Amino acid sequence: MEPQATPPAQRRAFLLMFAGGLGGLLAMAAGWPLLRFLAPVAGAGEDQQVTLPRSTVKAGAAHFFQFRGKPAVVLQPKPGEYLALSAVCTHLGCVVQWQEGKGEFLCPCHGGRFAPNGAVLAGPPPRPLENLPVAIVGDQLRIG
Amino acid sequence: MAIVNQLVEFVDRRLGVREIFDKELRGYLLPRKVNAWYTLGAVLLTLFGLQILTGVLLLMYYVPHADQAFASVQRITNEVPYGWLFRMLHAVGANVIVIALLLHMLSVLFMASYKGRREFTWLTGFILFNLAMGLCLTGYLLPWSQLSFWATTVATEAPGAIPVVGDLAVEFLRGGATVGNQTLGRFFALHVVGMPLILLGLIGIHLFCVKRRGISPPPFGADYRAVELPDHFTYEKHPHGIPFFPNYVVKDGAVICFFLALLLGIVFFAPGLFFPESAFEPADPFVTPPGIKPEWYFLWAYQTLKIFPSELIGLGVQGAFMTLLALLPFLDRGPERRPAKRPIFVTVFCLSLLIFLAISIWGHYS
Numbered sequence: 338m339e340p341q342a343t344p345p346a347q348r349r350a351f352l353l354m355f356a357g358g359l360g361g362l363l364a365m366a367a368g369w370p371l372l373r374f375l376a377p378v379a380g381a382g383e384d385q386q387v388t389l390p391r392s393t394v395k396a397g398a399a400h401f402f403q404f405r406g407k408p409a410v411v412l413q414p415k416p417g418e419y420l421a422l423s424a425v426c427t428h429l430g431c432v433v434q435w436q437e438g439k440g441e442f443l444c445p446c447h448g449g450r451f452a453p454n455g456a457v458l459a460g461p462p463p464r465p466l467e468n469l470p471v472a473i474v475g476d477q478l479r480i481g
Numbered sequence: 482m483a484i485v486n487q488l489v490e491f492v493d494r495r496l497g498v499r500e501i502f503d504k505e506l507r508g509y510l511l512p513r514k515v516n517a518w519y520t521l522g523a524v525l526l527t528l529f530g531l532q533i534l535t536g537v538l539l540l541m542y543y544v545p546h547a548d549q550a551f552a553s554v555q556r557i558t559n560e561v562p563y564g565w566l567f568r569m570l571h572a573v574g575a576n577v578i579v580i581a582l583l584l585h586m587l588s589v590l591f592m593a594s595y596k597g598r599r600e601f602t603w604l605t606g607f608i609l610f611n612l613a614m615g616l617c618l619t620g621y622l623l624p625w626s627q628l629s630f631w632a633t634t635v636a637t638e639a640p641g642a643i644p645v646v647g648d649l650a651v652e653f654l655r656g657g658a659t660v661g662n663q664t665l666g667r668f669f670a671l672h673v674v675g676m677p678l679i680l681l682g683l684i685g686i687h688l689f690c691v692k693r694r695g696i697s698p699p700p701f702g703a704d705y706r707a708v709e710l711p712d713h714f715t716y717e718k719h720p721h722g723i724p725f726f727p728n729y730v731v732k733d734g735a736v737i738c739f740f741l742a743l744l745l746g747i748v749f750f751a752p753g754l755f756f757p758e759s760a761f762e763p764a765d766p767f768v769t770p771p772g773i774k775p776e777w778y779f780l781w782a783y784q785t786l787k788i789f790p791s792e793l794i795g796l797g798v799q800g801a802f803m804t805l806l807a808l809l810p811f812l813d814r815g816p817e818r819r820p821a822k823r824p825i826f827v828t829v830f831c832l833s834l835l836i837f838l839a840i841s842i843w844g845h846y847s
Contacts, residue, residue: 374561375541376562
């Protein structure tokens with residue numbers, strides 16, 4: 338008994354599926370390096386600590402700096418007491434400003450107000466500013 | 482498959498894409514005897530596309546400033562995930578493009594495909610070739626290595642031999658008396674915006690010329706006949722030819738795969754082929770490394786300038802050769818295209834090719 342020939346339509350469908358599968362595999366092989374190239378560097382600076390001289394933060398004043406790639410602020414509300422916070426407003430990501438006269442933070446985008454410890458005083462921010470650990474090491478402040 | 486068919490049906494009802502496909506791809510007939518040399522245009526389109534893609538990716542990390550360019554390229558190569566791959570594809574891809582361009586041009590010359598009122602096709606192709614050389618030259622400086630700095634210094638020094646305006650031309654090219662940050666700025670702008678825009682426009686005009694006039698059949702075989710042209714525009718038809726899709730597309734695909742394999746073969750197995758030691762040292766304007774040479778495709782021009790007693794004569798010879806090449810379809814007007822029936826042309830062609838190779842090898846070892 339002779340084997341039956343596969344109909345052309347079935348062969349064409351098989352070839353299309355085979356070519357499509359091969360193309361998909363090649364696209365994935367090419368896409369992976371592209372994805373990795375474009376992806377942000379994972380874990381960079383996540384454990385990084387920032388050290389600042391205590392003299393950079395005057396009593397009642399605030400000092401802004403970069404912490405793990407984002408704006409942060411350290412302030413001395415009372416002599417010898419230091420607080421470090423993320424300076425990114427929890428509403429829409431603007432950077433807050435320190436109002437030295439009022440002793441509070443103001444977000445210039447939508448008027449959100451925060452206390453020196455980061456608590457929300459008024460406006461649309463849904464959460465307080467993120468607190469960062471700060472330690473006094475001799476005449477230095479270690480944040481993170 | 483049903484979803485794909487439905488999607489095609491949806492688009493077709495609105496834009497009539499099936500009609501375009503049938504007319505422009507299935508109904509576009511090419512000479513039955515087209516050979517692998519006819520696929521080099523498609524190979525070049527693919528390679529230019531790859532250059533644009535890898536170039537855009539490199540732009541995300543490259544810093545076009547003399548103080549940071551070298552470090553940013555080192556970062557791309559050594560730190561960014563797969564940065565080495567995209568950088569190598571871009572740098573080696575440029576060399577493969579030059580190889581494909583040369584083969585494309587040589588095959589058109591050998592088969593006299595520029596004949597039959599195809600002057601515009603030839604001229605746009607010739608300008609595209611020179612533009613690609615310009616892209617290579619401007620891109621070569623960007624890594625800001627010793628090699629790129631001094632090769633650019635040598636290359637931009639050449640117009641200085643032109644009487645009266647030579648020094649001005651050199652300063653204009655460099656944006657100052659010497660190669661520096663200002664040169665990097667203008668080469669960067671030309672490399673990533675100016676030249677690619679012109680290149681894309683010219684590729685469009687070149688393809689229009691090819692499509693509008695029709696493909697010239699290979700001038701081989703007993704049944705080949707030179708066509709007498711009427712005194713008005715005609716489209717060169719091939720009524721018994723092969724359809725562009727699927728027959729010719731498969732042939733294109735095969736040669737494209739061959740060139741991609743060549744490119745990847747160099748990237749993975751011979752990555753140092755186009756990178757001498759001085760390509761890994763940052764540019765130092767006070768220290769010229771010994772034996773600095775331009776890229777292999779500029780060696781003929783570099784050596785020509787050294788052969789003649791005066792650089793001006795060397796420049797004149799180069800200019801005359803390139804002008805002759807550009808105007809060839811206007812000078813060589815006979816209808817005969819078969820190489821066997823054009824012994825003088827074929828002799829000059831082979832001799833020129835040998836001289837080009839000999840001068841390039843001489844330039845490499847000089």
